[in-house]
Amino acid sequence: xxxxxxxxxxxxxxxxxxxxxxxxxxxxxxxxxxxxxxxxxxxxxxxxxxxxxxxxxxxxxxxxxxxxxxxxxxxxxxxxxxxxxxxxxxxxxxxxxxxxxxxxxxxxxxxxxxxxxxxxxxxxxxxxxxxxxxxxxxxxxxxxxxxxxxxxxxxxxxxxxxxxxxxxxxxxxxxxxxxxxxxxxxxxxxxxxxxxxxxxxxxxxxxxxxxxxxxxxxxxxxxxxxxxxxxxxxxxxxxxxxxxxxxxxxxxxxxxxxxxxxxxxxxxx
Numbered sequence: 693x694x695x696x697x698x699x700x701x702x703x704x705x706x707x708x709x710x711x712x713x714x715x716x717x718x719x720x721x722x723x724x725x726x727x728x729x730x731x732x733x734x735x736x737x738x739x740x741x742x743x744x745x746x747x748x749x750x751x752x753x754x755x756x757x758x759x760x761x762x763x764x765x766x767x768x769x770x771x772x773x774x775x776x777x778x779x780x781x782x783x784x785x786x787x788x789x790x791x792x793x794x795x796x797x798x799x800x801x802x803x804x805x806x807x808x809x810x811x812x813x814x815x816x817x818x819x820x821x822x823x824x825x826x827x828x829x830x831x832x833x834x835x836x837x838x839x840x841x842x843x844x845x846x847x848x849x850x851x852x853x854x855x856x857x858x859x860x861x862x863x864x865x866x867x868x869x870x871x872x873x874x875x876x877x878x879x880x881x882x883x884x885x886x887x888x889x890x891x892x893x894x895x896x897x898x899x900x901x902x903x904x905x906x907x908x909x910x911x912x913x914x915x916x917x918x919x920x921x922x923x924x925x926x927x928x929x930x931x932x933x934x935x936x937x938x939x940x941x942x943x944x945x946x947x948x949x950x951x952x953x954x955x956x957x958x959x960x961x
Contacts, residue, residue, distance in 0.1 A: 697924070697928055698728035699728065700730075701729060701730045701731075701732070701783050701784070702732070702783065703732045703771065703782060705760075705785075705788050706735060706790070708738075708739070708741040708742075708743060709744075710890050710891055711890035711891070713890040714915070715916050716788055720786050720788065720920040721744050721755065722751075724784065725748040725755055726751065726753065730778075730779045731748060732756060732774065732775045734757075734759075736759065738757050741758075763789075763814055765818045781830045782823050782827055782830065782833065783833050783927075784836070784927040785819060785827075785835045786836045790838060791808060791854075792854055792891070797849075797852050809856075820835055823835070827875070834878045836881070836923050836927060838861070838884070838919075839861040839862055839881040839882065840883055841884070841940055841946055843859040843861060843883060843938075844859075862938055881937070881938045882922050882923060883939065885907075886907050886945065887941075888901060888905070888914065889915065908945040908948070909943060909947065926939070
């Protein structure tokens with residue numbers, strides 16, 4: 693069904709892909725536009741967002757670029773001001789910006805910890821702070837925060853700050869949902885599983901890619917479009933009665949028991 697977001701205006705942070713291909717932010721921006729929304733594509737690297745806008749415009753949609761470092765409060769305020777100036781309202785905010793971390797408890801430094809928390813968590817709080825007054829004016833809205841299954845389950849030891857930040861996004865989502873429900877502003881999180889995106893492609897071997905693709909109950913590789921379609925649903929009026937929830941899009945990884953083994957006849961061992 694097309695037109696699920698007709699008349700809406702969306703801000704997508706991290707709307708460009710870091711390498712060739714389609715990342716979560718780019719997929720969401722393209723799908724929002726396909727469903728009728730006008731989209732402000734925000735990225736620290738404007739050339740990345742320009743690629744997203746070009747694709748949207750080629751398909752007949754409406755979008756524009758805004759450069760911002762959303763870990764800073766002033767940039768978030770400027771982002772929303774630009775959206776209001778260009779499109780007159782804000783209905784959807786997708787907080788997509790995030791960076792990985794590869795330090796264990798023994799290795800983590802103050803600088804590394806603070807950088808991950810600022811980019812992965814603080815950016816979402818400040819973006820929401822800037823967007824909420826405009827959503828109130830519009831009579832409601834939808835905030836979609838990109839967390840991860842790493843925020844719901846233990847993750848490899850060398851990702852202390854990343855795992856903590858993704859769990860913090862879940863807490864932020866609940867806090868905002870509690871504060872904003874009376875304004876008809878819904879706040880939900882998406883927890884992607886082992887999806888294959890440009891961020892993963894630059895550091896994954898063929899074997900690790902195969903292992904990730906078959907790690908869930910559905911033995912098929914996930915991608916950014918799977919995450920984007922979940923965002924379309926949460927941004928649409930179809931989800932009008934849903935807030936304060938975390939939606940895993942993970943092929944069922946979080947529903948499985950690690951190490952589960954079946955016997956030769958299919959019985960549990």
